[in-house]
Amino acid sequence: MNQHEFDILLQKYLAGTCSSEEERQVLEWSERVHSLAPEPLAGTEARAMEQKIWKKIRQNALPARRWDMPVVRMGMGIAAAVLLTMALYVFRPGIFGSSTEPVASQNIPVKDVTSAKSGFLIVKNTSGSERSLTLEDGSVIVLAKESTLRYPRHFDPKNRQVELEGEAVFNIKRDTSRPFFVYSGELVTQVLGTSFKVTSFGNARTIEVQVLSGKVSVYENQEKSSQSRNGVVLRPNQKVTFDKEAKKLVPELVPAPVMVEPPVQKRELAFEESPLQTVLNALQKAYDIEIVVENPALNNCTFTGDITGLPLHTQLRFICKSVNADYELRGTSFFVNGEGCPK
Known part of the structure; x- marks a missing residue:
């Protein structure tokens, strides 16, 4: 669906003339956008934003001759929901096409977000600088540019797992009952709660894990017994480099060690x-x-x-x-x- 077709679909939904299939498309889109919504505004900020939203919708989404059409088959709750989703549509680029409006509350430019039914989100940092996001357990991840993170909406009760393509710094919330796993190509990094950096670009020959605080276990992502698994335990100021071709882990100190004390x-x-x-x-x-x-x-x-x-x-x-x-x-x-x- 291109931008023009989507504009028409929104007009039909507001007018109450959508078919059941078209209504389903709008609701699915609304659900995806809601998952990316920033914290709601309050008071005068909310009213000012609402006025700005409607003005933008009049100018770009709905022709003037259609604006006075009565809204049918739509209660106040649904109308409010549509207003919110259209606000995100107008002010958040990258969901259905692009926009020239600035993005005020966006930490991560989202390249692709999977269906809510799959239970996973895929986030790609397409900006020119680092961006951070917070997972549901309180862990904070700083994602480098051109890097992608795949993670579940809700972690498993027994463990926490994410997948990284690129580079990121992880500040993991300690949880002794649920270890945290980072899958990065051919390596797995396992922690309970610590800070570390993973660099794993698909076209690079090596994968690197560097510990900032605490300890991490790094091992090959292969079906091997625990006795034969190729792995190391890293402490602060240590890193490991994995050569994808040689299948070799090389532990070493970082170039400029820093004191680990606060x-x-x-x-x-x-x-x-x-x-x-x-x-x-x-x-x-x-x-x-x-x-x-x-x-x-x-x-x-x-x-x-x-x-x-x-x-x-x-x-x-x-x-x-x-x-x-x-x-x-x-x-x-x-x-x-x-x-x-x-x-």
């Missing part, structure tokens, strides 16, 4: 003649990472300095330089080695 608990990293192991333990706790001292003689060394606020790699370089040592990143762990210090 800002109100900002850690001061100032030391004076402190044992090296004490200094490294402070870094491990601050970043939730592992630092392995390969030569026990390094534990005889001490460090003096204030490295508060510096990036992790800069902190490690200063520490190692002061004790004549070097560090190496292997996977998700740092290894420190050097000649050490005399007792």
Whole structure:
């Protein structure tokens, strides 16, 4: 149905001359649009919006000569519903064609929304920037541009599952009775409640999962037993890259690790003649990472300095330089080695 045909259908519905099949089409369209409706206005805002809606409808949807036709077979409740759905039709692009009116309350430009009977919604961010949406459980998802999310209107009582094509940051509401699963191509990310980022574009060779807080389990989306399933558990400042061709998961640290403690608990990293192991333990706790001292003689060394606020790699370089040592990143762990210090 093109734009002109749809305009005529709305006119017939308002005039009460629709056939039963045409009325069914309008009601199905109304149901889809209602699912995307913003929070209702109140008071003077509502009245002002109503006047603006009717003015727009007169100009664009209904010819002037048809406007005074009596409305038959339509009670006040149905008329109000039609007013709302037509308001969304006029001011929300992307449902049936396009509009030049600005969209004031729209977080996600919706590319396609499935029938309500299917129980699922498909949302695509067609804007030029990130957009957020909140699921029924309170979880918040920030969807990157050109990314698509498929999720149920109502989650299963035993689990919560969504499908992602593209990139998104997930802030999952904790629920120990219902784990949250993100299906992204050949990978599954499972959590109870945490923050993480998934990048999974269909034409890319790799899929990446990065943890921002909490822990996640990432494994292949294949029919395998739990004993042979290829997977890893990630903590903050860690990520995993899955090579689709090699079928290989590679865990590693993110390029710029950040402290996992809240800002109100900002850690001061100032030391004076402190044992090296004490200094490294402070870094491990601050970043939730592992630092392995390969030569026990390094534990005889001490460090003096204030490295508060510096990036992790800069902190490690200063520490190692002061004790004549070097560090190496292997996977998700740092290894420190050097000649050490005399007792």
